[in-house]
Amino acid sequence: MRINLTSVFVDDQLKALAFYTDVLGFQQKNKVAVGDDWWLTVVSPEDPEGTELLLEPDGHPAVKPYKAALVEDGIPAAAFTVDDVAAEFERLRGLGVRFTQEPLQMDDVTVAVLDDTCGNLIQIMHTA
Amino acid sequence: MEEDVFKALADPTRRRILDGLVERDGQTLYEICSRLLTRHGLGLSRQAISQHLAVLEAAGLVHTRRQGRYKFHDLDTAPLERVMTRWLRPAEADTLETEAPEADAPDATESTP
Numbered sequence: 001m002r003i004n005l006t007s008v009f010v011d012d013q014l015k016a017l018a019f020y021t022d023v024l025g026f027q028q029k030n031k032v033a034v035g036d037d038w039w040l041t042v043v044s045p046e047d048p049e050g051t052e053l054l055l056e057p058d059g060h061p062a063v064k065p066y067k068a069a070l071v072e073d074g075i076p077a078a079a080f081t082v083d084d085v086a087a088e089f090e091r092l093r094g095l096g097v098r099f100t101q102e103p104l105q106m107d108d109v110t111v112a113v114l115d116d117t118c119g120n121l122i123q124i125m126h127t128a
Numbered sequence: 129m130e131e132d133v134f135k136a137l138a139d140p141t142r143r144r145i146l147d148g149l150v151e152r153d154g155q156t157l158y159e160i161c162s163r164l165l166t167r168h169g170l171g172l173s174r175q176a177i178s179q180h181l182a183v184l185e186a187a188g189l190v191h192t193r194r195q196g197r198y199k200f201h202d203l204d205t206a207p208l209e210r211v212m213t214r215w216l217r218p219a220e221a222d223t224l225e226t227e228a229p230e231a232d233a234p235d236a237t238e239s240t241p
Contacts (some may be wrong), residue, residue, distance in 0.1 A: 102152070
């Protein structure tokens with residue numbers, strides 16, 4: 001068994017696509033119209049056949065309170081691996097990205113947490 | 129308030145939380161939990177850590193700050209200074225504040241019937 005697809009709930013799919021591609025650096029993979037929404041996935045350019053991230057609309061009434069509660073306590077909705085958290089922190093901060101947790105080294109893991117502007121926190125991490 | 133400070137400091141987990149906040153102010157609950165787990169092997173639930181934070185907050189050692197949709201925790205060492213001054217610089221402590229009434233003494237300002 002392998003993880004083929006995982007998802008984050010976003011408040012605006014096209015805004016999310018712009019953030020996840022232009023800012024974070026993912027690539028659009030699938031964009032299929034489904035009613036007023038899209039089946040919209042992105043992948044890492046380093047692994048285009050790998051796990052897809054679904055940018056899922058957050059219209060269900062249970063989703064917004066769930067997201068708000070996670071964000072209030074600083075809990076990330078997803079975690080992505082980068083080569084160097086400190087370098088990525090500087091790059092993204094330069095692009096105006098807001099971090100709720102600056103790079104923190106804990107044993108051999110370094111993490112930071114950013115706001116994806118679509119209602120989620122995202123953790124970036126690397127292992128030394 | 130002073131009794132609350134001693135109570136707050138009596139617990140080793142709460143002292144570890146303060147150790148973490150000395151390193152960096154403005155931590156989310158998630159960061160506080162991460163530090164306790166990875167630095168000290170304290171795998172408590174978020175609910176348990178929230179309760180510890182509430183005790184620290186009641187003692188005035190931690191303040192929470194809402195910024196937009198986020199909630200951050202800051203360290204406040206002022207209550208520790210008051211506690212230490214009491215013995216290290218007692219003359220100064222007298223001018224800073226008068227001793228709070230003992231817990232078993234009735235509080236005249238209390239308006240409850």
